[in-house]
Amino acid sequence: xxxxxxxxxxxxxxxxxxxxxxxxxxxxxxxxxxxxxxxxxxxxxxxxxxxxxxxxxxxxxxxxxxxxxxxxxxxxxxxxxxxxxxxxxxxxxxxxxxxxxxxxxxxxxxxxxxxxxxxxxxxxxxxxxxxxxxxxxxxxxxxxxxxxxxxxxxxxxxxxxxxxxxxxxxxxxxxxxxxxxxxxxxxxxxxxxxxxxxxxxxxxxxxxxxxxxxxxxxxxxxxxxxxxxxxxxxxxxxxxxxxxxxxxxxxxxxxxxxxxxxxxxxxxxxxxxxxxxxxxxxxxxxxxxxxxxxxx
Amino acid sequence: xxxxxxxxxxxxxxxxxxxxxxxxxxxxxxxxxxxxxxxxxxxxxxxxxxxxxxxxxxxxxxxxxxxxxxxxxxxxxxxxxxxxxxxxxxxxxxxxxxxxxxxxxxxxxxxxxxxxxxxxxxxxxxxxxxxxxxxxxxxxxxxxxxxx
Numbered sequence: 001x002x003x004x005x006x007x008x009x010x011x012x013x014x015x016x017x018x019x020x021x022x023x024x025x026x027x028x029x030x031x032x033x034x035x036x037x038x039x040x041x042x043x044x045x046x047x048x049x050x051x052x053x054x055x056x057x058x059x060x061x062x063x064x065x066x067x068x069x070x071x072x073x074x075x076x077x078x079x080x081x082x083x084x085x086x087x088x089x090x091x092x093x094x095x096x097x098x099x100x101x102x103x104x105x106x107x108x109x110x111x112x113x114x115x116x117x118x119x120x121x122x123x124x125x126x127x128x129x130x131x132x133x134x135x136x137x138x139x140x141x142x143x144x145x146x147x148x149x150x151x152x153x154x155x156x157x158x159x160x161x162x163x164x165x166x167x168x169x170x171x172x173x174x175x176x177x178x179x180x181x182x183x184x185x186x187x188x189x190x191x192x193x194x195x196x197x198x199x200x201x202x203x204x205x206x207x208x209x210x211x212x213x214x215x216x217x218x219x220x221x222x223x224x225x226x227x228x229x230x231x232x233x234x235x236x237x238x239x240x241x242x243x244x245x246x247x248x249x250x251x252x253x254x255x256x257x258x259x260x261x262x263x264x265x266x267x268x269x270x271x272x273x274x275x276x277x278x279x280x281x282x283x284x285x286x287x288x289x290x291x292x293x294x295x296x
Numbered sequence: 297x298x299x300x301x302x303x304x305x306x307x308x309x310x311x312x313x314x315x316x317x318x319x320x321x322x323x324x325x326x327x328x329x330x331x332x333x334x335x336x337x338x339x340x341x342x343x344x345x346x347x348x349x350x351x352x353x354x355x356x357x358x359x360x361x362x363x364x365x366x367x368x369x370x371x372x373x374x375x376x377x378x379x380x381x382x383x384x385x386x387x388x389x390x391x392x393x394x395x396x397x398x399x400x401x402x403x404x405x406x407x408x409x410x411x412x413x414x415x416x417x418x419x420x421x422x423x424x425x426x427x428x429x430x431x432x433x434x435x436x437x438x439x440x441x442x443x444x
Contacts, residue, residue, distance in 0.1 A: 042352075044419060045325050045381035061420045098379060126379075 002118045003035045003092040011123070013224040015265025019258070020123045020221070021094055023132055030054055036087045036144075040107035041098040041126065042251075050136030052096065052129065056085040056143055060103045060251070064110050070274075075152040078114050086143025089116070089151075096122035096129065100215045106254040109271060113153045121258065124220035131218070158257070160244045160270040162278055165203065166285070169296050172241045173206035174231075176256040177248060177276065182208040184289040199280050201287040203246065204296045207235050211252040214259045227263055239266045246272035246279070302401040305393040305409055312413045321418055327388030328381040334358075334373055345375065346437065350429030352422070353380035355387065357433050361441040366400035368442045372434055382419060386410070386427035390434065399442035403435055 006025040011017040029035055030053055037055040039047045047057040058064065063081055066073055073081065087093060093111065097104035101121055111119040122129070130136075155161075160168070175182050184200030202208070213230055216222045222230075231237050243266060245253040250273030257271040272279075279285060288294030301309065312320050338344060338358055345356035353376060360371040372394045374387035393409070394402055410427040438444075 043380050043382045045321060045328065045385065046379070048321070048325055049328075049378070049381050062418060067417075 002090065003029060003032055010220075010223060014221075014263045015224075016262040018118075019120050019262040021120050022123055023129050023134060026052070026094060026122055027134055034090070035092050035094065036085070037122075038085070038087075038093055038095045038104075038107065039097060039126075040095055040103045042103045043098055046098055046126070048138070050138055051141075053135065053137045053139070054141055055096075056087075056141045058085065058095075058107055060106055064107065072110055072113060072153060075114070075150045078153070079148045079150045082148035083146060084143065086141075086146055087148065088144075088146040089148055091118070091146075093119045094122055095119065096125045098126045100127065100212065100219055100255070101125040102211075102251055102255050105258045106251040109158065109254040109257060112158060113155060114151050115154060124218055127219035158261075158270055160246075160272040162272075162274050162282065162285075164270070165244060165246075165272050165274075165279070168242070168244050169203070169286075170205055172237055172243045173203055174209050174235075174237075174243060174245045174253075174256060174260075175202045175206040175247070176209060176211040176245055176253045177202075178210055179208060181248070181276070182206075183291055184287075199287060201280070201289040202276075202293075203279055204286050204288045204294050206246070207237075207293050208291075209235060209256065211247065211255045214256065214263075221259065221263060224263060227259060231260065231264060237266070239264065241266065241268070243269045244272050245269065246275040248276045249273065250275045301393075301406070301409065301412075302404045303393050303397040304395060305405065308389055308393050309409075309412045312415070317414070317418050320413070320415055324385035324389075324415065324419075325381060327386075327392065328384035329388075331374065331376065331384050331388040331391060334375050338373055338375075345373075346433055348426065348429045348433055351376070351380070351383050351426035353377060353383050353426075355380070355383055355426070355430065357430055357437070359434055359437040359441060361399065361438060364441075364443045366398065366442070366444050368399045368444075370394065370397055370399055370402050370438055370442070372402070374430065382423055383426055386423070387430060389413070390427070390430055394434070399438050399444050402438045403444065405431060405435070407431070 005018045006021040008022045039055045040058045095104040245256045247253040260266045260269045345358045348355040355376045358373045362369040376384040376387045410424040
């Protein structure tokens with residue numbers, strides 16, 4: 001049974017307000033039947049220093065990825081993970097994390113690949129919960145004993161592969177990395193570690209919209225009109241566009257995917273999780289250096 | 297591998313290797329909690345601290361060197377926020393491993409120390425690169441300040 005939606009007025013302005021909850025809403029509902037809270041933080045030790053009461057941890061690095069192939073777990077793997085975390089197919093899952101919910105959004109996107117119906121983000125994530133002085137616990141979570149069906153992953157709607165991107169050149173694309181990564185200006189200096197891609201720059205035609213521009217001062221998402229001002233007025237994207245977002249490994253772009261899909265209501269947005277670590281190392285694919293999106 | 301690394305690193309590596317993967321993360325958390333506070337002179341002058349952007353968290357490093365040359369005593373100071381316990385843990389390992397080393401000892405710490413901890417499966421490669429970033433910056437400061 002899904003838990004009721006958060007009717008907070010800030011959320012109500014978004015295209016899909018049912019995809020977010022506020023800290024106050026969550027605090028009032030901890031322990032509700034049918035609700036599972038998940039922490040997915042970039043720093044894998046953070047959960048152990050203190051987490052929201054009852055929350056289970058999902059480690060984006062070891063639990064969502066296939067250990068051999070560069071890919072996500074398959075249907076069997078996801079079902080096993082859900083059972084281990086006590087998540088049933090019809091549970092309401094609320095995900096939060098550090099770093100303005102980068103990795104929480106990434107986990108939500110992976111849940112979406114498996115069509116888990118009711119998965120939401122905690123607006124503001126760990127930082128807002130902390131800033132409001134809300135409680136943390138180090139008590140281990142007690143996952144429920146549940147079953148979860150094996151559902152095969154459905155990539156095509158929200159995930160782009162390199163070939164898809166090649167076929168998409170000339171159509172709207174958003175590069176959500178830092179401006180230095182976008183222009184290719186970031187180079188290594190002597191005795192400084194090198195970056196993981198052979199070349200710096202961006203995919204031809206991609207516009208630069210660093211992911212963090214969608215984040216408000218309190219760590220939550222900016223209001224809908226502020227987001228529209230960035231993505232629609234400034235960058236000229238339109239809700240009927242077919243958009244691909246990418247970053248370095250696909251985690252920051254999950255955050256932007258969430259913004260475009262659920263907050264602004266663009267129906268066709270894909271996340272290119274191969275991102276710059278694939279594109280910037282691939283043979284014979286075009287790149288552009290500098291501030292301008294450029295073209296092929 | 298015993299005796300192959302400078303300073304306290306052998307003991308740290310052995311401690312990690314003796315544990316199961318899950319417990320290694322707990323040990324890393326112990327190192328995070330054990331990272332010493334910055335000394336007074338750096339708390340007063342944060343501008344002396346060098347940032348480590350590879351860590352993707354506000355991490356800073358500063359090295360004090362007494363005298364010059366290979367035998368100059370080195371004092372390594374690292375700071376990392378409580379919100380980044382993994383990075384703090386790596387900083388704690390470096391602080392512990394380098395305690396009491398001279399300039400030659402710090403420069404002899406090999407690049408692959410992060411890899412020897414056996415954390416590569418539990419912690420993302422990016423994080424381990426952050427630790428290498430700290431190590432490289434410490435070593436560069438030692439080279440500059442000790443003139444070796």
